[in-house]
Amino acid sequence: MPADAPGREGPTPFARRILAAYIAVTALVLVLMMVLGVLMRLAQSEWLALDPALFYQSMTIHGVGMVGIAAVGGAAVMWYFLSHHVRLDARILLANLVLFLAGTVAILAAAFLGGFAGAWTFLFPLPASSGGAWESGAAATFLLGLLGIGVGFLLLFLDVARALIRDRGGLARALGWPQLFAGSIEPAPPPTVVASAMVTIVNIPALVAGAAIIVISLVNLIVPEFGVDALFAKNMTYFFGHTFVNATMYMTVIAVYEILPRHTGRPWKVNRVFLAAWTASTAMVLLVYPHHLMMDFVMPAWALAIGQVVSYLNGFPVLLVTGLGTLAIVHRSGIRWSATTTLMFIGMFGWMAGVIPAILDATIVVNRVMHNTMWVPGHFHFYMLLGLVPMLVAFMYHFTGLERGAPEGGAAPDRWAIGVFLFAGLGFVVTFLQSGRDGVPRRWAQHLPEWLLQDRIAAALSLLVLAAGAVMLLRVLRGALRGGAAWSAEA
Numbered sequence: 001m002p003a004d005a006p007g008r009e010g011p012t013p014f015a016r017r018i019l020a021a022y023i024a025v026t027a028l029v030l031v032l033m034m035v036l037g038v039l040m041r042l043a044q045s046e047w048l049a050l051d052p053a054l055f056y057q058s059m060t061i062h063g064v065g066m067v068g069i070a071a072v073g074g075a076a077v078m079w080y081f082l083s084h085h086v087r088l089d090a091r092i093l094l095a096n097l098v099l100f101l102a103g104t105v106a107i108l109a110a111a112f113l114g115g116f117a118g119a120w121t122f123l124f125p126l127p128a129s130s131g132g133a134w135e136s137g138a139a140a141t142f143l144l145g146l147l148g149i150g151v152g153f154l155l156l157f158l159d160v161a162r163a164l165i166r167d168r169g170g171l172a173r174a175l176g177w178p179q180l181f182a183g184s185i186e187p188a189p190p191p192t193v194v195a196s197a198m199v200t201i202v203n204i205p206a207l208v209a210g211a212a213i214i215v216i217s218l219v220n221l222i223v224p225e226f227g228v229d230a231l232f233a234k235n236m237t238y239f240f241g242h243t244f245v246n247a248t249m250y251m252t253v254i255a256v257y258e259i260l261p262r263h264t265g266r267p268w269k270v271n272r273v274f275l276a277a278w279t280a281s282t283a284m285v286l287l288v289y290p291h292h293l294m295m296d297f298v299m300p301a302w303a304l305a306i307g308q309v310v311s312y313l314n315g316f317p318v319l320l321v322t323g324l325g326t327l328a329i330v331h332r333s334g335i336r337w338s339a340t341t342t343l344m345f346i347g348m349f350g351w352m353a354g355v356i357p358a359i360l361d362a363t364i365v366v367n368r369v370m371h372n373t374m375w376v377p378g379h380f381h382f383y384m385l386l387g388l389v390p391m392l393v394a395f396m397y398h399f400t401g402l403e404r405g406a407p408e409g410g411a412a413p414d415r416w417a418i419g420v421f422l423f424a425g426l427g428f429v430v431t432f433l434q435s436g437r438d439g440v441p442r443r444w445a446q447h448l449p450e451w452l453l454q455d456r457i458a459a460a461l462s463l464l465v466l467a468a469g470a471v472m473l474l475r476v477l478r479g480a481l482r483g484g485a486a487w488s489a490e491a
């Protein structure tokens with residue numbers, strides 16, 4: 001891949017090895033978290049007897065694990081491609097992975113040894129009010145683990161910010177503001193630089209807010225008289241959680257901008273519409289989180305109105321420029337439909353389609369009825385499972401070299417796995433949505449007999465999703481562990 005300037009030729013061999021470790025960890029954790037998801041679905045269908053306490057511990061680990069690993073995978077995509085444009089510090093990349101792994105050990109111990117089951121949202125004052133389900137030590141271990149992971153990501157984004165300021169002349173320049181607002185005729189920044197600037201701008205305040213509320217919750221565990229307004233705490237938590245999860249998608253989509261052009265022989269064009277879309281989304285991602293608080297009637301009405309209006313607009317700019325850009329770049333390009341390119345397309349479809357039920361849920365009158373139902377896992381599994389995961393796997397195929405040497409249309413196991421993943425995945429998320437439409441509550445370990453048919457359909461489909469996902473991800477894991485030609489050369 002051509003570098004922008006000398007000294008920015010992409011990852012060094014040391015950084016490539018760390019990135020291979022990121023990919024191996026992402027592949028392994030995705031499979032393990034899918035196993036937990038299947039176990040929860042089997043338990044809700046009454047095909048598996050799972051102690052409710054264990055269900056909620058598993059739900060906590062599945063939620064935090066999936067969000068965390070989406071961020072690790074997304075960070076690998078961003079770092080790998082961005083390192084061709086700016087000088088990044090591989091030691092910080094490594095520090096983030098080490099902190100992630102250490103935090104993961106703490107979180108697993110808190111849940112499965114200490115019994116912590118306060119969900120990945122750890123909503124204040126729940127960590128300290130378990131009703132006897134867990135001790136405060138378990139809650140503290142969970143929060144400390146999460147804090148360590150957050151600090152790792154904060155270091156990573158501070159390094160990205162430093163590199164963008166030093167090598168691209170600042171964050172505004174990296175977003176292409178001179179071209180957008182000042183009529184500059186200099187070449188616009190590459191899409192990877194624009195997306196990385198956006199993610200950095202939104203994630204730094206989000207991570208700081210998250211760390212602050214975690215520390216407040218930790219102090220509250222030790223000194224129960226020390227508290228904070230619960231509504232304020234919820235605002236901070238969702239400002240952190242929503243922004244951080246959203247950013248995983250904006251990091252991962254860099255793979256589309258970078259990999260598709262290599263398969264079509266056409267560059268990804270950055271025009272003023274593209275720049276305007278990313279700038280608009282930068283502002284809106286920061287403003288949209290109140291749509292998580294629509295059931296909190298004490299929230300000021302203006303904040304909820306912002307949440308609703310911005311939810312309608314938030315995803316569209318980047319989604320549209322990326323979706324239309326993808327169609328334009330592929331149309332009559334003679335593209336070869338390999339596993340990588342097919343997965344990219346599925347990812348684009350999952351992202352675009354999954355946003356529709358999300359927008360419905362962000363409508364205040366709908367939200368008041370639907371928000372605590374299965375509709376919500378329905379919409380976010382749609383764009384995470386069928387949007388983010390296929391894009392991540394496509395990147396991993398690219399990086400590990402699995403995309404090379406496969407016969408026309410991809411290797412047979414890939415073709416089968418991709419087909420099963422798409423159709424079983426669609427059925428799986430639609431069943432979640434249908435259950436939500438019928439009013440089945442979310443986050444319930446035990447379901448009523450009337451809900452079991454849908455649960456069982458979803459459980460069977462989830463087994464297929466797991467099998468197909470495991471075929472692809474375990475191949476990636478093997479490729480990343482073997483290293484070899486693919487990732488040590490031009491990945």
Ligand code: HEM
Pocket residue numbers: 034035036037038040041059060062063064066067070119120121377381384385388389441442443444462465466
């Ligand atoms: C085989 C694939 C998967 C299965 C079977 C699965 C299953 C489940 C189930 C049963 C729940 C609990 C639903 C409820 O009753 O509220 C859940 C929640 C969740 N899942 Fe998944 N899931 C899968 C993949 C994913 C992926 C790929 C992501 C994100 C990258 C993800 C993120 C989450 C999150 C954040 C929660 C919310 C946990 C909470 O409510 O605290 N899942 N999943």
